[in-house]
Amino acid sequence: MAYSEYLTDRVRNSLKGNKIGFEEKKMFGTLSFFVDEKLCVGVSGEELLVRIPPEDQDKYLQNEDCRLLDDSGKSMKGFLLINAEAVDMDEDLDKWVKRCLEFNPKAKSSKKKRSM
Template identity: 50%
Template sequence: MAYNEYLVDRVSLFFREKGIHFNPKKMFGGFVFMVDDKMCVGVMKDQIMARINPDIYEASLEKEGCRSMDFTKKSMKGFVFLSDEAIDLDKDLNYWLQLALDFNPLAKASKKRKSSKN
């Protein structure tokens, strides 16, 4: 299993309860929740990936269970991985998911790749 389906269900439930429209996408070997065509939250193996405001990134890294997202061997400011210690309780998971949702309107969307049809 490339991603924890229970975590996907927990994130899906949070978004549905908030009335947030999201597009699920399998990418990076995990499951990503796209909100307004922007990567918002993902589930990678047994961790949550959250895209948060870069202004609170450094302070967030000091919280238990939060670390920089570095699967490309380089940390990406504003993207964090959250382990069980950070998201075990629903209130803790909801805190991080809300941070990601709060930043989403400010986040820049990825440039769409052009099709290379000849």
Template identity: 35%
Template sequence: MAFDPYQLERISQVLKARKVPFSAKAMMGGQVVLVDEKMLLGLDQDKNTKENRLMARIGEDAFEEAIKKPGCRLIDFTGRPMKGFVYVYPDGFDLDKDLEYWIDLALAFNPKAKKSKK
């Protein structure tokens, strides 16, 4: 599995400090952090550049502002961007305050997110 365990530890520390119950699970070629059984964030590695990246589920309302942030990119697997999700490359989450920004956006959207079907 291609993801940086250090980044998962950083996310874990922020969520623990905020007393947010979460779990982590292998998914989509990386690691996914779940809150209330819904994807909050994901970690993987860009297959082309080998850069570690964060996938944040932030919802459509936060998208327009978030996409302007350093390191933030569209997720586009099929020719159409995924609504409400963004990739964030290292220059956008290396600093603790930047990582916390993405965690906060994802946490704000999480109550509105739908659970995946089992």
């Protein structure tokens, strides 16, 4: 699945506006933005992928614009997909990006594979 270039550019601009260094990686049809070597936010299809505190996800899931990221039948705690209409306005997108950035220092890094 391709990801929205338009939404990708907007996320990129939001991160730059927050004066945050980031790295972009294409993963599983998603463009992911890594901050401090941790997945922070991304774009999957037309949706925004956000990483938030797992204990906050139920609060956001009450909103019909949010759903759990479901990786082959297994939901991933703290990862939500936000539909495009919910982040149509820059201030709404920026609000989600800021939530991701606030959580990022507390987020666990994925385990690095050791090379042999």
